Amino acid sequence: MPPVIEFTAPPLPHYITSGLSPLPIGGKHPSRKNIGAFDLLVVVRGCLYVEESGHKYEITEGHALILLPDSYHYSYEGCKEETLHYWTHFQILGEWRVVDEVEYHISHGRHPEGEQGYLSLPPFAVSSYTVALPQFTKLAQPQKMAEAINELNEMNRNIHLASVRLRQQTLFQEVIMLLSASLGADGPSPQSACAERAASYLREHYREPFSAIKLGEAINFHPVYIARCMQKVFGCSPSTYLLRLRIDQSKLLLIQTDLPVERVAEEVGFNLAAYFTASFTRFEGMSPRKYRQRFAWNKP
Structure with a gap:
């Protein structure tokens, strides 16, 4: 079993920065030694081949690996297919350790947390607790994880604002x-x-007109049940999820291409440019043209 990273909170882990990296066939994750920060890798397409401390990991779609700040890691093999992955650097400012997963479950089974320890604390004392993270895992909710990190990336554009930095740490x-x-x-x-299956389908077919019935037929669930599940997991309906997805895709086109706004709207699945502009403004707080002007310096 892969190791478990166990840390004491407070303080909570601190977000540093993140990004999205595409790798071609033969591409490799950078080799680093003692970088001083944790590096979370989440693969959304393809596979990364990374070795750390004698352990070889094949990080395939929907899996995550946390690289340790005081270890040496490198790619022991190049990508065999085009690979896309998110990376996130973070720091744990309090105590942490790496333990075997079996040892972790045994120790926590023998010493269950109970109310008695809480009651013995002095009044108004801050009670610390432990949190465990799998160093390597198949994510229970890969789409939700990808969306959270993608939102962290988007916030980096306004990192100079204190309110945005606070929202980043919360997210x-x-x-x-x-x-x-x-x-x-x-x-x-x-x-x-x-919810994950519905989100995956919508991400693959976001340019197509939305149909709750068609979505239900594609993943073999009743549309009402799908809506209930997506509301619980993603906090929105399938149609709103699709709208947000289209807006996110449009932001990439606005920054990375010179396509007219009307064409951008068409490329991401909007039939009416006016509806696209209104939706974009509602979600982003500015029009598509102003968004392009504001972030033009990011254009490659």
């Missing part, structure tokens, strides 16, 4: 919870599995 704790929830899980809950 990063959701990333930590998603990782922790994957520890020892036999698999996602039925609701999570349904």
Whole structure:
């Protein structure tokens, strides 16, 4: 079994930065030694081949690996297919250690947390607790994890604002919870599995007109159940999820291409440019043209 990273909170893990990296066939993750920060890798397509401390990991789609800050890691093999992965650097400012997963479960089984320890604390004392993260895992909710890190990336554009930095740290704790929830899980809950399948379908067909019936037929669930599951897992309906996805795709086109706004709207699945502009403004707080002007310096 892969190791478990166990840390004491507070303080909570601190987000540093993140990004999305495509790798061609033969591409490799950078080799590093003692970088001083944890490096979370989440693969959304393809496979990364990374070795750390004598352990070789094949990080395939929907899997995550945490590289340690005081170790040496390198790619022992190039990508065999085009690979896309998110990376996130973070720091644990408090105490942490790496333990064997079997040892972790045994120790926590013998010393269950109970109310008695809480009651023995002095009044107003801050009670610390431990959190465990799997160093290597199949994510219980890979789509939700990818969306959370993607949102962290988007916030980097306004990192100079203190309010944005606070929101980033808050959102990063959701990333930590998603990782922790994957520890020892036999698999996602039925609701999570349904929501993940629906999200995956929508990501593949976001340019097409939305149909709740067609979505239900594609993943073999009733549309009402799909809507209930997506609301629980993603906090929105399938149609709103699709709208957000189209807006995210349009932002890439606005920054990376010179396509007219009307063409951008068409490329991401909007039939009416006016509806695209209104939706974009509602989600982003500015029009598509202003968004392009503001972030033009990011254009490659």
